[in-house]
Amino acid sequence: MSITRNRSATYADLQAVPPHRVAEIIDGVLVTHPRPAPKHGVAAAALGADLMAPFQWGRSGGPGGWIFVVEPELHIGNQVVVPDLAGWRRERLPRLPDEAYFDLPPDWVCEVASPSTEAYDRGPKRRIYAEAGVAFLWLLDPRSEVLETFSLAGERWLLTGTFAGREDVAAPPFDAITFSLGDLWPFDDAEPAAPSDAP
Template sequence: MAQAAPRLATYADLEAVLPHLVAEIVDGTLETHPRPRPRHASVSLKLGGELDFPFGRGRGGPGGWVFMAEPELHLGPHVVVPDLAGWRRERMPTEPEGAFITTPPDWACEILSPSTFRLDRGPKRRIYAEAGIGHLWLLDPDQRTLEGFALTGGRWLLLGTVVGGEPVSLAPFDAVSFPFDDLFPFADPATPET
């Protein structure tokens, strides 16, 4: 006897998720996880701010980008929510009207957490590559590392890894650098304060 095909998650399933959870549809499966922890939220806000002035507004940098925090992206059959995303202005000349965006960003950043690590390093990286997103950053606030990738020939090429004490100068935002440590307003809990 043949088994029934597994039911694929629908947008109605996503809309029914409680508001204190982030919901995505990845490979036909509804994935939910809690809202970000304070460290995660703080790092996201600070990174967005570091990029917005020089790259979004052109203050001290080239400008030409539009940034969004946690946009709902519809990429083919997938509904994903990166922590941060950026579009070159020419690819997004006007503000989207709807609740979601179908134009893939030129850059996405995932801030890793225990509840999203598997998705961010696994299926979402593949989905972003399939959508043709040119750059991906993975920021781990617990390990205090930032990895920058470029999509090359359909595969992710690691451009560099930034750790504490180093400047962030990774494509596509390498025209203006900033201190990586500025993303962390609190002392590293693994390092005793003197």
């Protein structure tokens, strides 16, 4: 994790960050961190896949009506944050922006915890999302294989569920379907690949 504190960070500072790092401006501070570890990336991709079929495309008995984006850059007032996943109800997002960022807060965000981001995910970013009126927040920790789901109640987050291991998940705003949390850790039960005899 790299933090720049000498002055209030600008968008030009953020744009100057090398592309192999994720950059955010949180409470005036430029914060950068490395791209996610493989277990983090696999869990985020699997969660997106579990949600997109029923809620974006209306498949598998889902209602459709959502748009999901991986690592969108969100401009919320002076804050620039990058959640791992975000979703908008289609009636609120009739078209994608022309810019490389969103200034319309999403309806749902998911942060996937890692050692370099967890303090921000559970601290200032939770506050930023609440102040912006994001209705739902999920915090996913691939290391402990735990998903916590929250709904915004006034200005505070209300814990609506905690799921662990391979439990079935049905949580707002996506409680129209159930998926296995175990989908997010596909290597837990995997057998080691047999050695190849090929030269």
